[in-house]
Amino acid sequence: MNTILNRAGRNFLLQHPWQLALALLGITLGVAVVIAIDLALDSALQSFKQAERTVSGKATHRIAGGEGGLDEMLYRKLRVEHGTRNLAPVLQTYLPIQQNPEIKLRVIGIDPFAENAFRSGWQSGQDGTQAAIRLVAETNTALIGRQTAEALGLNIDDELVVTTGTGDHRLRIVDLISPGSAAATEALRNIVIADISTVQEITGWFGKLSYIDVIIPDNGTRNVQPRLANLLPGDVSLVSIETQFESMQQMTEAFSINLSAMGLLSLLVGMFLIYNTMTFLVLQRRGLIGNLRLIGVTRQQISRMIIAEVLMLAAIGTTLGIGLGLLLGQIMLQPVSATVDTLYFRVDRLSLSVSPLQIGKAILLGIGATLLAAIPPLREANRFSPKHALTRSQLESGTRQLTRSVLLLGLISIAAGFAVGFLSETSIQLGLASVFLLLFGFALLTPSATLGFMSVVEALSGRHFGILGRLPPRMVGAEISRTGVAIAALMIAVAATVGMNLMIDSFRVTVAQWLNTTLQADLYVSLTSDKTTSDKAVKDQQLKSVIAELAEVDQVSTVLHSQVVADNKPVKISAFELTDASKNGFIFKQAFDADLWRAFEEQQAVIVTEPYAYHNKLKTGESIKLQTADGLQDFKIIGIYYDYSGDRGRLAMSRTQYLRYWPDLGYTGIGVYGVMGIDLNVLENRLRDLLQQGMELKSSRAIFDASMQVFNETFLITETLRWLAAGIAFVGVFGALMALQFERTRQLGILRAIGMTPRQLTGLICTETGLMGLTAGLIAVPVGLLVAYVLIHIVYLRSFGWTMAFHVDPAVLVQGLLLAVFAALLAGILPAYRMARTRPADALRAE
Template sequence: MTAATLRHLFLASLWRRRLPTSLSVLAIALGVALGLAVQLIHRGALDEFQRGVSLLSGQADLQVLAGASGFDDSLFARIAQLPEVAAASPVLEISARLPGRPETLKILGLDVFRIAAVNPSLLPEPATAMPATAINSPKDHQQSDPSAAAEQAEQAPPDLLATLRENALFLSPAAAARLGLEPGDSLTLQAGTQERELRIAGRVPAAGVGQELAVMDIAAAQWQFARIGVLTRIDLRLRDDLPPAHARAAIAAQLPPGLAVLPPAEAAGESLGLTRAYRVNLTMLATIALLTGGFLVFSTQWLAVVRRRQELAFLRALGLTRAKLWRGLLAEGALLGLLGGLLGALLAYLLAALAFAAVGGDLGAGFFRGLNPHLSWQWLATLSYLALGVAAGLAGAWLPAREAARTAPAQALKAGDEAEAYRARPRWGWAAGSALLAALLCTLPPLGGIPVFGYLAVLLILLTAILALPGVTQLIGWLGVDLPFASSPIAQLARARLTGAPGQTVVAGAGVVASVALAASMAVMVDSFRGSVDDWLTRMLPADLYLRASDSSASGFLTPEQVEQVRALPSVRELYPVRFDSLRLDSARPAVSLIARRVDGAGGLPLVAGTLQVPDEAMPPAWVSEALVDQYGLDLGDHLQLPLGGTPRSFTIAGIWRDYARQHGSIVVRMANYRALSGDKLTNDLGLMLRPDAEPEAVMRTVRDILGESVSEMILPGDLRAMILKIFDRTFVVTYLMEGVAVLIGLFGIATTFAALTSSRRKEFGILRHLGLSPRDIGRLLELEAGLGALLAVMVGLVAGGGIAWVLIEVINRQSFHWSMELAVPVVLLATFAAAMILLAAGAARLAGAQAMRQNAVLAVREDW
């Protein structure tokens, strides 16, 4: 046979089966679209983030970094004079809160005389010199005649001293556009609970598109934001004639405890490491959705092979070889995968563009909030997902092609031989081996911080469920399990079909098993996680009212005097001050969070090991999070060196606690110990325990009168808990979307299967019509068959989902995020979901079999081909 004839026989058959073909293509397209869209969104966000890193680091070869509190600027002179250093630039980075607005502005305090040698792209460009009236009264300037001001600006020379003025601020184009400010305008920022009014004195023209930041003189930044004598990093350019590794080691030897010297890319990698686990989890969910699409291809191709069984056998008898038949059927699957991949790629770029327009580069977890990425063509990612789409089509077509090639032509030419294709044998040995291998993979550690073996275990559990499906179907028949309504002839026929042709259940239920397992496992994991977070918030939020000047990373804080003013209020019974910082325990690892707070009484920690009741000893206690235990190999009773106040301080680990807020790890110490060892008296958060007769709203008004209306944030614990849980739910929006797609694909499989089954069982339905069954009875028979098949598939899927949920909770989440959670099973939700799936499957089968119900019984029986 010629190649053109083979193309017509195989590829053109897809056109004749337009509905199954369209559903298969759509299923693969949805899996490809979700996976590729996640990659495009994160790639755009990562590119924008890395452009920002490149802008901030410039030509620096190394950066000296500390924790959030920074380090003494006297170190700069010592580092800058080292023989390995060609140029050094001190930097004070501040996240400045805008009073009364839920926004912050990144401000870089720079030495303008040194920055040109390391990072000239951050050089500020002064605007033209403004009149004294404009400097002293920005509001009057804004109300003056615009044309006169523009003419005056053109005639005035640049203000060459603007970069050294204590109130001069230079905005990047993106920041100026977001804030709507021009040179000469003023901007109010917060330092502690004080407001600082700065003048926009120019711009940072080389900052690039999408980078929102501001630059000012470093001495002015230290003074304005109460950071006198503090730096957050030093950018270094090394001598060209020295090996970088040698220079790095020499510089590291000069650093006090708690500081690290890193290349800019490695320092940025610490921040990107927080996003990796989230991105990998979403990618794996998209891959499972694509896998479910592969099961749908399997169903449609298997049914197509059964329907054309005699046709293919006739071609074999005319001389078509097994190899050509194999290749032809695989080509059908590959074409389905290619078409689905192309459609999915187009959908992915559309979804990514919509996501960038709506939420930027953030997919709900908040890692890239504030970035403005741009969509670009990603050839490698696109081709990779096209290849995955083709692979899904080939994988789905492989078993049907193998079955068709192995079938003897003489046997397949017999009328009624189609039933042989549904006599699937139980694969208990394969299922047991797959389950055992999944259990062994769960014991292996992650690779590079990614739970690769955990994801493989998830795929093996899905495979185990599919392999066990025909055995479970036959087992139901062997055990003689009867249903309450199984006494009617139609119910008996449906049950006989189910147990006599278990392959039909496999073909129809493979996608259902995968989608139910995915949806059930995610429901259990999310419910367990949400319940654990809710319990955690209850323990972590014991106060009646919470007060802060800004979040822990921004420029607001409370002074001891302000804390005492709040304490003196008659409605306040007790205070819980909290101070946040970050420390570097190891120069090769990211900084960890340090939390100084009260740990006893109502403010206790959610411990998983150890105790809160530790007597005062020579070595103060510390409580470390699960993430820190996993990453540093710590245990109860171990000693921990914390660099406080530039000096290593020894602590003993008294407990291990559950922390859902900080992935890199956290350490809690008593506030009294922290202040005594560090000398830091500031407070970030303040929990207020009120007297029984106090009104929280009245207390909030009094505190605002003391501290100022726009420089303090107050919230009730119930509102704070609701806000955090809302953020939690938003984080899983994409997860829910992927679950919905997988379930939709499973229902596609049911509809496609029974649409094809009605065509392949025309003679059977015709005989049943002659025996007295009406078209309505045939419809009920299809409903019962689909309902019973879906019931078995849902049961197997729920069991598999329970296993996958355990892997997600105990392996993948633990290895990805280093936290534990209490198992919670949403029984009502799962029961409702299972019932809905069974009813939808029955309805889909009834609609798909409508043609069989309208079929002429005589013509159906006369068919013998």
């Protein structure tokens, strides 16, 4: 019996390809978006990890200092004086090449003989000793990956021309790296290996190292690691490489959670689509199910038949979703990696990595979401007695009773959403859970709201248009079992679109206002040359003095962006030389007195950005311990200011205080304030004559425009996901209308038989779909406002530590409403066309 039932179920699905396709599409799109986000995010992090592991080989720890690098005498001291083995010095930088200026190669200087114990990826698959001898014995030589060489059209003995702060330099390729594994080959893309002395010579970083790789055996962690740490200067740290990877992952956690939430939102909308389609597939067979029950088929057998169908659909849809997710992940990898590169850490290569865990998660999500969405239709199939299963009126009557029941559940979900949002303290996950609870709650309210709205529309339209005016709203209400879910799915997608649009617009306005306040200078000189260069500080000081002496210049401010260590974690820091004008560029969270700037210059104090204070739970008046060459030093927090340049935050201190504990690395930027009434074009031309290689000059307007472009690129992936969710909702509405077409064939045939023209029938269907879209839009607009409020004041504050103004653009609300109506009308075109072309006789024969 079960075999016959299952075969009957499969045959029914095959006889209704539209419904089958829609069910598969809902599962496929939902799974695809989730796995694509997961793959893109994880691949960006894995790319970083793989590159580092390939270069560092067997290294377990890393000795690192600030951005000024390490003195190479530290390596000599550890190895010669203290007998520490398994050390490998490294000097690395990123350099543009003459063959393709758009590409920056990662140039790594190593001690080839010290590297033998580390078995780094570049040594695999070739004679490492011979390559090492050639790097040391022959001047200006380098190794490059075979894949990179082929991409650049280079061979052995060809020259690679790189550009540094000291000019153009030619590196002769003495060998091509051919690692033994595909992973190592990919990781070494755009990497050049040279001897440390060669890299020091072409960059001018004489006596400098970037870091020192260390191998500490597992059994030596307790003894070797503390002893080695005690030999290091106060501003140098011994960090586990795995700990460094974990720190990188934590940095991207908030970004990852927010993007994953967008993917789950798409899956949620997809679940409504699955529910809608499965409900229709069950309801289409209500007569068959009733007859089967009459001849003795049990509820359990009916349940097994439907579950078998659901599992089959879930398996096919999930498989297709994984395939589509791989394709979407490859497409999304570039924008996701660009955002990670801008906000967190550099990603050298782009390669999609897939793990069994990610595939397993996609399978669980696809099958689990499908089964969850199929529970209500399954209950519907078994709820009625055989007699009632044959009666359509019983279905809608039961649905209306269910609508009243879920109204209470929806109110409870909304209340829970508010409670979770405001009482969950700093949890990002619970903040996002509150958004989902609110969306789910309002989705449950949608059928009741639809019935109420249709009653009002029916009364108004009937008064002006008679029976033709009453029919569309009455048809929406009469088929609430079908239309309610479609409207709810569209409402969720549009509400999410409105909410995200308002959040992004609010953020854009906030950032624009912040930039306009922060960019106080007329022109900014950016000193892009590397801080490790030995004479950089002297050259920067000379340039500042020359600029300050120009007759067109009133004042000059400077900043050095560097990195220090606090609580064993790297922290960005800005050392300022401020003028009265540049002080106005700081927007403080709290009122401050006139003594703040005096304390900033004279005391061991810092001001911190809002994100840093939020993530580290710091307040004004507290202290931060910073690692210096003289050991840990306390710096008092005298103020907290707004900053939207990054979500991990930074510290700011006066240059005077900075130079007490850290080396002079020159300047990162110089702010130039022209005298009153000066022609800025004249000043800009004067400054350009002074600039050398590695220096850039930009106006405040150019910096503003570039910053806003980065902002738009950062949110590009969010907008893509938002439109994917809206697309899934559109498919849901289309599926509901196609289902209604089949269910109403006889009903519409009667209307045609009694005199309704094809044109009137088309108008009837289009009006009905327009009302569905209008209902979804009217509910989505206030829900979108609420979602935006929660995103701005709860989710994004917890994720990134940013306080944003709530900016409501009326155009966004109107666009959301029009989007809902347009999507519904567009989805109704094909059903209306097919219904209008159906001949009355064929329709009346249909059963």
